[in-house]
Each structure stands twice: as structure tokens, then as C-alpha cells.
Amino acid sequence: MNTVVKIPDIGTEDAEVTEILVKIEDKIKVEQSLITVEGDKASMQIPSPISGIVKKIMVKIGDKVFSNQEIMLFEKLDNNDNLSSSNTLKKVKNELFDSKNKKPKQIYANALGILENAEIINIFVYEKNNISTNYPVLTIQDLKGTRKILSPESGTVKNISIKVGDKINSNTSLSQDQKKIILKQYFNIGIAVNTEQGLVVPIIFHADSKGIIEISQEISYIAEKARSGKLSAKDIKGGCFTISNLGGIGGKEFTPIINSPEVAILGVSQSSIQAIWNGNIFVPRLMLPLSLSYDHRVIDGVEGAKFINFLKNLISDIRLLTL
Numbered sequence: 001m002n003t004v005v006k007i008p009d010i011g012t013e014d015a016e017v018t019e020i021l022v023k024i025e026d027k028i029k030v031e032q033s034l035i036t037v038e039g040d041k042a043s044m045q046i047p048s049p050i051s052g053i054v055k056k057i058m059v060k061i062g063d064k065v066f067s068n069q070e071i072m073l074f075e076k077l078d079n080n081d082n083l084s085s086s087n088t089l090k091k092v093k094n095e096l097f098d099s100k101n102k103k104p105k106q107i108y109a110n111a112l113g114i115l116e117n118a119e120i121i122n123i124f125v126y127e128k129n130n131i132s133t134n135y136p137v138l139t140i141q142d143l144k145g146t147r148k149i150l151s152p153e154s155g156t157v158k159n160i161s162i163k164v165g166d167k168i169n170s171n172t173s174l175s176q177d178q179k180k181i182i183l184k185q186y187f188n189i190g191i192a193v194n195t196e197q198g199l200v201v202p203i204i205f206h207a208d209s210k211g212i213i214e215i216s217q218e219i220s221y222i223a224e225k226a227r228s229g230k231l232s233a234k235d236i237k238g239g240c241f242t243i244s245n246l247g248g249i250g251g252k253e254f255t256p257i258i259n260s261p262e263v264a265i266l267g268v269s270q271s272s273i274q275a276i277w278n279g280n281i282f283v284p285r286l287m288l289p290l291s292l293s294y295d296h297r298v299i300d301g302v303e304g305a306k307f308i309n310f311l312k313n314l315i316s317d318i319r320l321l322t323l
Contacts, residue, residue: 005072015039190242193226267291
């Protein structure tokens with residue numbers, strides 16, 4: 001039995017095929033990478049949703065592809081399908097529920113591609129509905145117009161925290177026409193990562209609700225994901241503020257460039273021991289150069305200076321980071 005393999009939701013209108021990682025008659029396992037595509041800000045590998053033998057490849061290097069586009073034809077391996085389905089279902093369950101607390105996974109606006117002010121026009125799902133990935137869940141009205149929002153996950157709807165007519169304010173950014181300031185109600189921090197394909201900025205979502213250890217672990221995970229070329233478009237969208245750390249490669253100061261549509265970015269350089277005058281004598285102090293770039297259309301200079309002073313006081317006393 002032959003089955004068509006399609007591009008999953010890649011979170012962008014289209015992407016360019018840069019690599020084809022399999023060939024005709026290759027035996028493919030579930031989640032084995034099939035092709036590499038490159039969008040505006042990231043390169044990602046598209047995994048196989050099933051096991052099978054490649055019978056036809058419908059794309060070539062240089063093609064523009066989009067979500068739900070057919071890319072390959074597989075001859076399914078029936079003996080492995082049940083195992084594959086079982087493993088996939090187990091993975092979905094592990095993603096949707098905490099193994100100890102059975103806590104449902106929360107889906108935030110940015111994960112649905114809602115990055116700016118939006119009004120809920122319609123809701124297509126109800127509590128206890130079982131839905132699949134890419135199932136239509138909402139209609140919204142935002143700066144892009146009226147559009148349907150698809151589910152990024154499969155699973156059972158446990159709770160719906162919005163209603164028709166609600167407006168979702170996704171901290172601060174500029175609208176596409178540069179005439180409006182958009183106030184966001186979450187704190188998603190971008191971390192600049194250097195890869196062989198260039199600089200990318202994956203996001204630590206809802207960083208304000210996470211502890212130091214959790215953030216540290218997530219940075220390590222998403223940085224490795226970036227370097228291995230496995231970021232999805234959703235991993236790099238919805239940031240509020242970016243941090244770029246060049247301390248590992250040296251340098252005293254630099255001017256970080258704002259990652260639009262964000263309005264500020266923090267540059268961290270290499271720390272060093274310096275002689276600091278305390279009023280009586282010079283004493284050795286560990287100094288960390290910080291550089292803050294911000295958009296004056298949104299942030300006043302006084303506010304920028306206050307932020308740097310606040311940050312300086314915070315990291316000067318590590319105890320404050322645990323509060």
C-alpha cells in the first residue's frame with residue numbers, strides 16, 4: 001500500500017528545499033529526516049511520519065515548499081506500522097501530560113502563530129474534544145486579516161481559557177506598518193546561537209515562569225537543536241527580547257542589532273578582572289560589559305538606563321536571582 005508523505009505545519013508561508021536526505025528504494029524509519037528546508041530565519045529537517053520504502057520523490061533542491069505539500073510517496077511497511085503508531089501515540093501522550101502529575105500541556109498564543117494583537121472571531125473546539133495536529137481550532141482577526149488557526153498538537157482539549165470577542169495581546173513590539181506599539185502579556189526571551197548556517201535566535205517561551213535551572217537546561221537543549229539544524233519556524237517566532245552573548249569568544253563591547261519586530265536586545269561580552277577605585281585604593285573586581293540597544297520610538301533613554309542599572313544590581317548579588 002502506497003502512502004503520500006506531506007510537509008507538516010512549518011509555521012511559515014514557504015521554505016526552500018536545500019537538501020534531500022533519502023533516495024528511491026531507501027527503507028525509512030519513523031522520524032528519520034527526509035529533507036532539509038530553509039525559511040527566513042532557520043533551517044529545519046522534515047522527519048518522516050511513518051516507516052516505509054521511498055518510491056517517489058516529488059521535490060528537488062531549490063523548490064519552494066509549504067505546509068501540507070506532498071513531497072514523497074512511500075510503500076508502507078505494514079509490520080512496523082503498529083509499532084510506529086504506538087510509539088508516536090506514546091510520544092504525543094508524553095508531550096501532552098506530565099508523567100507524574102498528569103498535567104495537561106498548555107498551548108499559548110505564540111505557539112498558535114498569534115504574535116500580535118488579535119480578536120477571537122470563532123472557536124471550533126470544545127472541552128473533551130479529541131483533535132489531531134493541524135485541526136482548525138480558532139478564527140482570529142489581526143493585522144494580517146481574518147485567518148484560521150490550526151492546532152500544533154494532537155490530544156484531548158482539557159480547558160479553553162478564551163471566548164469569542166476576547167482580544168489577545170501577545171510585552172512590546174512595533175506593528176508591521178510601524179505606526180502602533182503592541183503590548184505583550186508574556187515574556188519570551190530569544191537566545192542568539194551561532195551555527196554553521198549562520199546566526200539564529202530560538203526562543204525560551206514564558207521565561208518569567210521558569211527557574212534558573214530550568215532555563216539553563218532549556219538553553220542547552222534549544223542551542224543544540226539549533227546547531228543540529230532541527231529548529232522549526234515556531235521555535236524562532238514570538239520573542240519579546242533577545243540576548244546575544246559573545247563572552248565565550250572574547251571581546252570587550254559590541255553593538256547588538258535589534259531583532260525586529262522586537263524593540264530591544266542585550267549584548268553580553270567577556271568578563272574580566274579590573275582594578276576599580278573604591279575611594280581609597282584600587283581593588284580587583286570581576287566586571288561584565290553589557291550593551292543594550294533599544295528602539296527610541298518605543299523606549300526612552302532614561303528607561304533604558306534604568307533597565308541596565310536594575311540588571312546590574314540583580315546580577316551583582318546572586319541571591320536576588322533566587323527570589
